[in-house]
Amino acid sequence: MSKFPPLFCLVAFEASARHMSFTKAAQELHLSQSAVSRQISQLEEFLGRSLFERSRGQMQLTVAGLQYAEDVRSMLNMCNEATSRVMAGNAAHTLTVACSSGIASHWLPQRISAFTKQNPDTRVRVVVRDNFRSLVTAEYDVGLYRFNEVPEATNTVRLFEERVFAVCSPMFLEEPVKCSRDLTRHRLIGLEDGERTWMSWDSWFRVQGVLGLHIEPHITANRFPVVLELAMAGQGIALGWIAIVERFLEAGLLVKASSVGASLGGTYYICWPQDSGFNPARQRFIDAFRDFACTDEPDQ
Structure with missing residues (x-):
């Protein structure tokens, strides 16, 4: 493994190549733009090759960078799938719930308390990510997010409309x-x-x-x-x-402060990856939170 570069550099490179932007990669990874830039420079130094060409405020992959991006993305996807398979062994009694900071702080606690009382043998882990697209499928079993349009490869159950x-x-x-x-x-x-x-x-x-x-x-x-x-x-x-x-x-x-509300057409959903297998704990969560939404949908 002496020829294996730091994993965090590979993650930063894959995100930068996918977005063709250090700034957007930094937003996805919750890093500063300068941190992503340093990680790319570290990776280029390790490889002894340039991965990006930068000119007049624009960037594009070099020939080596283009091939390397495909290989790294494939490797990270394989790692993701392997992790999912290992984690699936605990699926019956463990659940990782992903949601935004607002939901995690001010909506989820009362409902998760009711859920754990109903399911005392289920262990729950909450992952806070404001940007749903920064999640990879291995990181969560079920999410609570607001979408204007449902992302691809994502199953959903409606909770309530945005207001x-x-x-x-x-x-x-x-x-x-x-x-x-x-x-x-x-x-x-x-x-x-x-x-x-x-x-x-x-x-x-x-x-x-x-x-x-x-x-x-x-x-x-x-x-x-x-x-x-x-x-x-x-x-x-x-x-x-x-x-x-x-x-x-x-x-x-x-x-x-004003009696009128507004909406951009967003909806709050329970969501989970389409390519994930059956998870008994997730199904219990979906059933419970669908019932919560029916009984406590906010007045608008």
């Missing part, structure tokens, strides 16, 4: 604004979203028919739970997905 409201602390705003445009007079909190799959303030206002705005939030965070904590601390108005914020509204920790 997004402007929310804030009752200390920040005494009563809802009468006109959505009036929200621009207040401090807004935004969610950084490199994949541009979540609703931004610009798109929220556009759905409301308020056109021609380009909103620069006063405060931004790259995790939705942080956005909510800032809103509850009275730091401004945030966009809140009703499934996640409903319990804070009921508790009086948040109020709607």
Whole structure:
């Protein structure tokens, strides 16, 4: 194995070759762009060959890089499949649940508690990934994600539709604004979203028919739970997905800053890889969470 390069360099190279972008690879791998660039340089030094040609802000694979990308992708897929086979031996009583940070922090805990009471012999592991596409099939058994379009090779069961409201602390705003445009007079909190799959303030206002705005939030965070904590601390108005914020509204920790909601057509789903075999623990999870969705779908 003396000729085997560091695995993390191969993962960074495969993502960079697939996206043809260090920046997009970094977003997928939850690394900085400079970290990905260093890993590619380390791999090129190890190989003694250039893998990318870089000129005028654009990049493309060299002839060697093109072939190497195919080989590395094949090797990583084989590793993924081998891992899935090994992990399948524990499938009856173990379950890895993947979800976004917002779902993990503010929607999942109460439901997972009910699930584990119903299934005391099932061991549950939660993996938090805001970007579903950064997951590989070996990493999770079942996911809880919001999609505008269901990704390829993914099975789904619908939970509930997306609905997004402007929310804030009752200390920040005494009563809802009468006109959505009036929200621009207040401090807004935004969610950084490199994949541009979540609703931004610009798109929220556009759905409301308020056109021609380009909103620069006063405060931004790259995790939705942080956005909510800032809103509850009275730091401004945030966009809140009703499934996640409903319990804070009921508790009086948040109020709607505007009476109207918006949607980009997204839906929350239970999801799992199509190429995965039957998993008894996953099926119990699907049945339970489908029942939860029927009984507690949020008011919109």
